[in-house]
Amino acid sequence: EDVKLGTSLGFTGPLESMSPAMQAGVDLAAKEINESGQFMDGSMVTVVQGDSTCVDAAAATATVERLITAEGVKGIVGGMCSGETIASLENVAKPNGIVMISPSATSPALSTIEDNGLFFRTSPSDARQGDVMADIIMGRGIESVAVTYTNNDYGKGLADSFAAAFTAKGGNVTTNSAHDDGKADYSAEVAALAAAGGDALVVAGYVDQGGSGIVRGSLDSGAFDTFVFPDGMVGQALVDNFGAEIDGSFGQNPAAEGEGREKFVEMAKAEGFDGTGAFSAESYDAAALILLSMAAAKSSDPAVYKDQVMAVANEPGEKIMPGELGKALEILNGGGDIDYVGASAVEMIEPGETAGVYREVEYKDGDMTVVGYR
Amino acid sequence: MATTRQAAATSPWRAPILFAILALLFVLEGTVRNSMFSGSWNTSLAILNMGLISAITALGVNMQWGYAGLFNVGVVGFLALGGLAPVLIALPPVEGAWSSGGMRLLLSLFVGMGTLAMAKMAWTRTRSGLIVAGVLLAGFVAYRWLFDPAVLAIEANNPARHGNIGGLGLPVLLSWVVGGLFAAAAAWAVGKVALGLRSDYLAIATLGIGEIIVAVLKNEDWLARGVKNITSIPRPVPYEVDLQANPDFVDFATSWGFGAAEASGIWVKLCYMLLFLVVLLTIILLAELALKSPWGRMMRAIRDNETAAEAMGKDVTARHLQVFVLGSAVIGIAGAMMITQDGLMAPTSYNPLRYTFLIWVMVIVGGSGNNWGAVLGAILIWFIWIKVEIWGPNLIGFLVTPLPDGDLKTHLLDSAPHMRFIVMGLVLLLVLRFAPRGLVPER
């Protein structure tokens, strides 16, 4: 059997620079499965790529419609942005009973959506991260911060949950304002943040979008020199862009204790792409989860394998790291249990999203170091 | 001149033939499976439905541009405003929202409007800038005093799930009309300012209002949750899962040789298609009736020569305002329909490239001034816009086959998604080249 796996990512549009690395993650997982030769009695996986544009719900819906009804994919890694994901889930995936695992849609709204057990995500809801971030900042003795967020459901959700948590813990948020991605200039935002003041600036944005622009402006004008970076900002690009300038800043992103992520980055390097790119690891995991669930259910029918996703992702069973998909297939074929950990330390909680283990990182001497996990 | 040449070559069969070709494309999309077409009726109908919505939008733009020569570059804003209607009309009411600050909010909006009206009155009565400024300032303070706490209260009401004022729980079809009214009201305000003085800069005013409306939708959470999005907007048609659970329907589907999932998708899309067609045809009927009577003659006269029309007793500004409002209302209806079909209101998705420029491309390619041309252009361009997603990469894959494997080839293959833009641009340029007045030019 030839099993088709679809991806619906924003290859054109505002997040177009993130998509290739995400697609590469999916391709990597599929390649690993195929090379093992153990997948469902020698079935092969082909990946069908779709462009969700990230912003255009109608185009995304059409893309997913095509993937499902025309290409006949059995599962979809995607969508990329929450709005578009919701539209294609409700209008296409759900009616057709196809499983979607999104690597990057983090809106809390997706936690409560009516999904008939078809929707999962390998990234945690933003609500949790806000809480963690507040703890980290408090732990460093900083009590007054300014917050800027990218003006979409991710940024807004994260900023709001953070502000609530931080205030509840006794901190002070001097301003909580938005910046739009892809704008020509961020002087106005930087000026406003600087005027509001604070001991650090929380940048709930994307590293290759407005987030970097804000950081750049703040550094240059001396508005802030300590930054707090949530997951959208933590990545190799940040170090490349700013080097030693952001020494003393810190942040967190979802990642497991252990070598899963490093392993994945290494594998990505061998494949010729940047494994540290935002949501690349999550994409790998999303693809792996779908395929392993199929193997566990011994069926590529979404109605059957959707019930296996949680079991594959969680205990009990042997821990599976990136690069060990072959081993996992072997165990599953033998009727055993696995606990998929993967590149982003997948641990699924109801209703089908990762619990969110975060690693705390720190920037020192132009490099990023991991200081702990929460 | 090219234009005269083309006009001379226009045969009465041109439009029917082009529509037949378009129909054929959709049939091929539904039945044939190869590198060009997907062979799925679901895909085909999905594209068609969105194409019909685009066609209604294009009709609105065509009224403004084709009938009256008004250049509206704020289509995205009016679409977005129309999209607000299903949220405010059809969504079930949010518990506690009205009690926490709804009335106060309404009052504040009322005060805001009143202030503007008072300022206007003060100006006509006294002609004193000072008094007007005073009225405005007092009004603004009162407005903020009412508005700010109300908004805070509403947004604090279960922000993770709601935090907005909520809907009225009315039938969603009603919201299509309301969407039109919203857009019409905004158009009236813009038109009053921009058309009243000079129509020279309508384009920039509409460009601005488009940006402003989208910014308001993004940032005013109490309205429609801002960027946190509204989901699960009620539908006017059955849900697929319900159909699949209905044994009668499953039997019916199998009798036609379809699987239940596929059939349910097709059925729902056909229902939508019917609704959209009714709206589209009604609008065309009304528009053609108006065009073929003295009203249409007057509009053509105004378009031909504003100065002379003014001297012949036609109130050009008022007529421009009328057409601008009507056209925007149609765009607003389309906006509401789109949100209804998507079931989702996501303000971040309203970007001008997709919702203004693409619509303009549709109108110009179809043939401005001609309702059927606008419809044809809209459906065709939408079809291409969706299909180039796979045509582009296929094309580039085909083009690079002779290349030796290497960095260049990989680079090109990696860039394949961007062929979407290139192919779109090529199609547009080709159509403009061979039919500069559009596919179905105005008679």
Next chain:
Amino acid sequence: MSDAEIAFGKRGNRDASVVNPKGQGSFDGSRKSGAVGAGIEGAPFLIGDSMSGGYGRGPDILHDCTIAVDKGEIAVIVGPNGAGKSTAMKALFGMLDLRKGRVCLNGRDITALNPQDRVKAGMGFVPQVNNIFPSMSVEENLEMGAFIRSDDIRQTLEQVYELFPAVAEKRKQAAGELSGGQRQQVAVGRALMTRPDVLMLDEPTAGVSPIVMDELFDRIIAIARGGLPVLMVEQNAQQAMNIADKAYVLVQGANAHTGTGKELMANEEVRRTFLGG
């Protein structure tokens, strides 16, 4: 069609933030010149010989129409509105594709030249409408007339100012701010700056007051008597006929009557039907 109508595709739209309606041309400026051939033996200085042609792919406007002017002469074209007078002038200037006939200047066949090259060949033309650069100063307008010249233009400039003292006073002012009569003087001056070998004027006196009209006619006579052939279209037929050495009556694009101004004035039928006398 007015400028704005061309610009906005007759859509009545006046939205200047989209397209610029001002100054769009009606002639394809990208056409390349062909070769210059041998002219007609013993023909007048400028002759459009049995020209037929129309605009674009439209019907013929000119039918076998012949117009000529020789050194030191004033030739006047009259005729009903829409007869093709301006069209004949444009045909002489190469702004129209001739389907038949040819244009010869100074013993050479210039039918294949484009307008730019006819200017270089020594022709000067003042169109009926849009005959100045409104946003440029009077002096710049005149300088543009001398665009093809590489020698010192100051002397010619002074001569033109001498000829039109009213214009000289306003040399730094934008030409678009001048009154109708002054505009006409600038337009004629612009053509003179070319140092043309032949001067063509399309209704130079339309809309100007009687006193300015007299002045203009005076100038034209002086110019012609200086040896420069002048070809002009006039609706003020009676005045024009008085000074014409040669007159053409065009009707529906064809030569209806030809003769000296005096002869045509004397012809009762011509006077009644075309000259309004």
Next chain:
Amino acid sequence: MDILNALVAFLNFVFIPAAAYGAQLALGALGVTLIYGILRFSNFAHGDTMAFGTAVTIIVTWGLQALGISLGPLPTALLALPFGIAATALLALGTDRVVYRFYRVQKAAPIILVMASVGVMFLMNGLTRLLIGVDEIRFTDGARFIINVRDFREWSGLEEGLALRTTQLLTLVVAVLVVWALFWFLNRTKSGKAMRAYSDNEDLALLSGIDPERVVRMTWIIAAGLATIAGVLYGLDKSFKAFNYFQILLPIFAAAIVGGLGNPLGAIAGGFVVAFSEVAVTYPWVKVAGYLFPGWQPDGLLQLLGTEYKFAVSFVILIIVLLFKPTGLFSGKSV
């Protein structure tokens, strides 16, 4: 001292960034306005022309850097700029030849040209991405700062810092130079006057012996030069990202229109109006007020409007300007 602090805060956060941004917009608007004035249509492909020129410049910059060539404290990209301009000019001329010329010869309505430019926009959009990809690229090298915050604080002893980036100063200097050169060209040289004449009255320009195709070619070359310079300066100051160059089109058009389309002086003024209205109207004055009135502690930020609405602000200002000056700030004379 406090007054100085207030002034420095204002300079640092409002004046300098807005001036640099304004200069970038002005250069972009200049190109738009030139094409509008002479070729008579609003060129929607201008943003993507900027992106293309910048992409080529970046590629050449990489080459130069690989060869070890640099300009000392100035960015290497300046050396690569002529190559970028040349490539962009070639592309613009090619586009004109293949696309626009056809309509010009047909005397098609300019609205058709506007739509054709939308098509060209799509094409160039894809082309740039094919060329250099979609990633964010920083290509600034050389010295980052002329004045940096820390040094300034030490030197002045003030609480507030002041920063002036090399790229900001460079932007302003280049903008002034380019504008001066363009004015000199348009008003003093024969070719420049020919361009103005063509813009004023195409047919009469023809009758004066001006070769229209040459004017058109020159316009495209200058516009391509302006676009590349604007794009590179913008990219140096911020960073290069293909997508952003479409986004900058909107403020550029706003700038060109507010200044009076077709008018170079207006384009410059318009750029600064838009930039300053974006930055200044949304600036929270709380800090400045704090310095000026030390005893007073306002509870709000003293912000007229949130930065979310900064774009809306510039449009509202634009509309107000148009209400009072319907033809833009500098009406009357066109290019």
Next chain:
Amino acid sequence: MIKVEDLHRHFGGFRAVDGASLEIETGSITGLIGPNGAGKSTLFNVIAGVLPPTSGRVTMDGEDITGLPPHALFHKGLLRTFQLAHEFSSMTVRENLMMVPGGQTGETIWKTWFQRGRIDREEAALRQKADEVLDFLTISHVANEKAGNLSGGQKKLLELGRTMMVDAKVVFLDEVGAGVNRTLLGTIADAILRLNKERGYTFCVIEHDMDFIGKICDPVIVMAEGKVLAKGSAQDIMQNEDVIESYLGRGLKNKDMVSA
């Protein structure tokens, strides 16, 4: 009666109309002449509501009509034609006439959806009226021609014809003669005289052709530098030294060279 009182219209510092006062008697054909740049067209434009005045007052039969927009003036019976013909070029000649009357049922958009019968009846009546007007102007043979294809003179007749579709009181004509063949101008003059006699229209005419002025106008008003210079019968005006000096001139100086 149209009365203009101390009217000013300035462009920047320039006074195009500088305190002009004049009266146009009901039933007259008043000529308005003056040197180029005297301010005639500007005065027209102010009266017709195209330009707002800087100061001053315009009244019509005692009613203040200063600054009313053109469409409002139309409904008061004040019509104007344009110096350059402003036809609706893509519409037929008949449509050009039929669109003129105001208050047609079919001009209200929602009535076009529900009152087709009434609209059809009105259209039939309008059509008949338009054909009568075309007959009067001797251009009925081009009724179905696109107005843009008419010759210059026919366009000017069409301009005139539009004023006949409604009961006009006062008609302003701006340089009907410029660029018009003199024979045709004679026809236009006859049409104006007939309208004046048969329908009692009041005319105000700007023109530089003194033959035309002399043939139909009484009185004639002369403007110069934004002010009224003189008023009187055509004969008186043509003898007035000031008018000759500033406007009419004394004929060609170079007459001697003509026959050379």
